[in-house]
Amino acid sequence: MLELKKIYKIFNKGTIHESELFHDFNLKVEKNEFISIIGNNGSGKTSLINIICGSLEIDSGQVSFDGEDITNKKEFQRYSKIGRVYQEPSIGTCTDMTVLENMSLADNKGKSYNLTRGIRKNRIESYKERLRELDLDLENKLNVKVGELSGGQRQAMALLMATMTPIEYLILDEHTAALDPKVADIIMKLTEKIVKEKKLTTIMVTHNINYALEYGNRLIMMNQGEIILDESDFKKNSITAAEILSIY
Amino acid sequence: MDIFIGILEQGMIYAILALGIYITYKILNFPDLTVDGSFPLGAAVTAYLMTNSGDFVSVITLSHNPYIICVYALIAGSIAGLVTGIIHVKFNIRDLISGIITMTGLYSINLRIAGSANVPIFNYDTIFSNSLMGSIFPESLLKYKVIIIATIITLGTKIILDLYLKTKSGFLLRAVGNNQVLVTTLAKDSGNVKILGLVIGNAIVSLSGSILMQQQGFFEITMGTGTMVLGLASVIIGTNVFKKAKFMKATTSVIFGSIIYKAAMSAAMDISFTKASDMKLVTAILFLVILVFSEGKKKKVKADA
Numbered sequence: 001m002l003e004l005k006k007i008y009k010i011f012n013k014g015t016i017h018e019s020e021l022f023h024d025f026n027l028k029v030e031k032n033e034f035i036s037i038i039g040n041n042g043s044g045k046t047s048l049i050n051i052i053c054g055s056l057e058i059d060s061g062q063v064s065f066d067g068e069d070i071t072n073k074k075e076f077q078r079y080s081k082i083g084r085v086y087q088e089p090s091i092g093t094c095t096d097m098t099v100l101e102n103m104s105l106a107d108n109k110g111k112s113y114n115l116t117r118g119i120r121k122n123r124i125e126s127y128k129e130r131l132r133e134l135d136l137d138l139e140n141k142l143n144v145k146v147g148e149l150s151g152g153q154r155q156a157m158a159l160l161m162a163t164m165t166p167i168e169y170l171i172l173d174e175h176t177a178a179l180d181p182k183v184a185d186i187i188m189k190l191t192e193k194i195v196k197e198k199k200l201t202t203i204m205v206t207h208n209i210n211y212a213l214e215y216g217n218r219l220i221m222m223n224q225g226e227i228i229l230d231e232s233d234f235k236k237n238s239i240t241a242a243e244i245l246s247i248y
Numbered sequence: 249m250d251i252f253i254g255i256l257e258q259g260m261i262y263a264i265l266a267l268g269i270y271i272t273y274k275i276l277n278f279p280d281l282t283v284d285g286s287f288p289l290g291a292a293v294t295a296y297l298m299t300n301s302g303d304f305v306s307v308i309t310l311s312h313n314p315y316i317i318c319v320y321a322l323i324a325g326s327i328a329g330l331v332t333g334i335i336h337v338k339f340n341i342r343d344l345i346s347g348i349i350t351m352t353g354l355y356s357i358n359l360r361i362a363g364s365a366n367v368p369i370f371n372y373d374t375i376f377s378n379s380l381m382g383s384i385f386p387e388s389l390l391k392y393k394v395i396i397i398a399t400i401i402t403l404g405t406k407i408i409l410d411l412y413l414k415t416k417s418g419f420l421l422r423a424v425g426n427n428q429v430l431v432t433t434l435a436k437d438s439g440n441v442k443i444l445g446l447v448i449g450n451a452i453v454s455l456s457g458s459i460l461m462q463q464q465g466f467f468e469i470t471m472g473t474g475t476m477v478l479g480l481a482s483v484i485i486g487t488n489v490f491k492k493a494k495f496m497k498a499t500t501s502v503i504f505g506s507i508i509y510k511a512a513m514s515a516a517m518d519i520s521f522t523k524a525s526d527m528k529l530v531t532a533i534l535f536l537v538i539l540v541f542s543e544g545k546k547k548k549v550k551a552d553a
C-alpha cells in the first residue's frame with residue numbers, strides 16, 4: 001500500500017512565479033491496484049509521480065509505503081521498491097552500453113556493484129529468453145549498443161530492465177507516448193503481462209483513454225493538482241471512452 | 249631516430265595521463281580541471297619522498313623505493329579526486345568550478361609538499377634508473393629503457409582499466425556518465441558513483457605526473473599548466489581517428505592518440521621560429537585545431553543523417 005497524505009507543493013515559492021500545485025492532496029493506492037491516471041497537460045500527473053518517487057520535494061505532507069513513513073527517504077533509496085519507465089526511451093536504458101550489458105546492469109539491482117564480472121554468463125540464456133518473448137528481434141542483438149536500437153526496442157528494454165528484480169511498485173509516465181501505435185500496443189501488452197506475473201502495484205499516466213480503461217482497474221482524472229474523478233468500478237459501470245472524453 | 253624515441257617516450261608517459269582523463273571526460277562526462285593540480289601533485293609527492301628517502305619514516309613506509317613511490321602518487325591523486333567529487337556532489341557546485349577550486353588549492357599544497365618550485369632528483373633512484381634496471385637491461389637496449397618501462401606501465405594501466413570497466417562497479421561508472429537517472433532508478437546513489445570516477449581518474453593522472461617527473465629528473469611547479477588540454481587532446485585525437493576501428497578498445501585508441509599528439513607537437517615545435525617557451529601556446533593552438541576538426545566531422549555526420 002502506498003499513501004500520500006496532506007501533500008502541499010508550491011513551485012517557485014517567494015517569487016512572482018509562485019504557483020501552488022497541490023493543496024491538501026491525498027491518495028491511497030492499495031496493493032495490486034493498476035491505476036490509470038489521465039488529465040490535461042500541466043494537471044500535475046508527472047509531479048505526483050515525482051513526489052512518490054522522491055524526485056520532487058514537497059513543502060509538507062507525508063508519503064508512506066506499507067505504513068512506513070518514507071517522506072525523508074532519498075530518491076535512490078525509494079527505487080529499491082519501485083520500477084519506473086519514462087516517456088523517453090533513452091532514460092530507461094544506457095545508450096552507450098550493449099543490450100547484454102544493460103540487462104546485466106539491471107539484473108544486479110538490489111545487490112552490490114562490486115569488482116566481480118559485470119556480465120554473468122549463466123544468465124545470458126534467460127535474458128535471451130525474455131528478449132525473444134518481445135518478438136522485436138532483440139535476442140539477436142545482445143552485443144549491439146542500445147543507442148542503435150529503435151525507440152520501441154529501447155522502451156521494451158527499459159520496461160524489462162525496470163521490472164527485472166523484485167519490486168513492489170511499477171510507475172509508468174506516458175511510457176507509450178513516444179511510440180507509434182503498433183509498438184505502443186506491444187509495450188502495453190508486455191506491461192500487462194509483467195504486472196500480472198510479478199503482481200505489481202501499478203500507476204500508469206497515459207493520454208490514451210482506451211489504454212487507461214482496458215488495462216487499469218482504477219481510473220483517476222486530474223485537473224490543476226486535484227483528483228476530479230476516481231473510479232474503481234468502471235468495468236462494471238461500463239464507463240465508455242466517450243463519456244470520459246466529455247469531462248476531459 | 250632519436251626524435252622518434254623521444255616522441256614514443258613522451259607519448260607513452262602522457263598516455264597514462266590521457267587514460268585518466270578518458271575516465272573523467274569520456275566515461276564520467278565530467279570536464280575535470282582538477283588534473284592541472286593532480287598531475288603535478290604526483291610529481292610533488294615523488295619529489296618529497298625521494299629527497300627525504302634517507303629518514304626513518306621512509307624506511308618503515310617503503311617510500312624510498314621509486315616503485316612504491318608510484319603507489320603513493322596514486323593515493324595522493326585519488327584524494328584530490330575525492331575532494332573535487334565531494335565539492336561537486338555534496339555541495340552542489342558545478343563540475344568545472346569544483347575542479348578549479350581543487351586545482352587552485354593544489355598549487356599551494358604542491359609547493360608545500362615539494363618544498364620549492366623546482367626540485368631536481370638527478371641523484372636519486374627512479375623507476376627508470378636504479379641498480380635493478382642496470383642489471384636487467386643489456387647495453388644494447390639501454391637506449392630503449394624508458395620506452396620499454398613506460399610502455400609496460402601504460403599497458404598495465406590500460407589492462408587494469410579495461411578489466412575494471414567490465415566489472416559491475418565499472419558498469420555502474422559507465423552508466424552514470426551516460427544516464428544518471430538510470431543509476432538512481434537502480435537504487436544507487438549516483439553522486440557516490442561520480443565521486444568514485446573522479447577518484448580513479450585523478451589517481452591515474454597523478455601517477456603519470458610522478459612518472460614524467462622521474463623521467464625528466466625534476467619537479468617543477470608549472471608542470472601542471474595545460475595538463476587538461478594536453479590530455480584531452482590525446483583523448484579526442486585517439487577516439488576520433490580510430491572511431492571506425494570497432495575492434496579496437498577506446499583505451500587503446502587513447503594511447504595511440506597520445507603518441508600522435510606528441511608527434512604533432514614535436515613537428516610544430518620544430519618549425520624554425522618556435523622556441524621552447526612557445527610550448528603552451530602551441531599546445532593551445534593544436535588543441536583548438538583538433539577540436540575544430542572533430543567538431544566539423546560531427547556536423548557533417550549530422551547533416552548526412
Ligand SMILES: Nc1ncnc2c1ncn2[C@@H]1O[C@H](COP(=O)(O)OP(=O)(O)O)[C@@H](O)[C@H]1O
Pocket residue numbers: 011012021039040041042043044045046047048
Ligand atoms: N520544476 C517546476 N518548476 C515550476 N513549475 C513546475 C515544475 N514542475 C512542474 N511545474 C508546474 O506544475 C504543473 C504540473 O506539471 P506536471 O506535473 O508536469 O503536469 P503533467 O504531467 O500533468 O502534464 C504545471 O503547471 C507545471 O508548470
Ligand SMILES: [Mg+2]
Pocket residue numbers: 045046047
Ligand atoms: Mg507529464
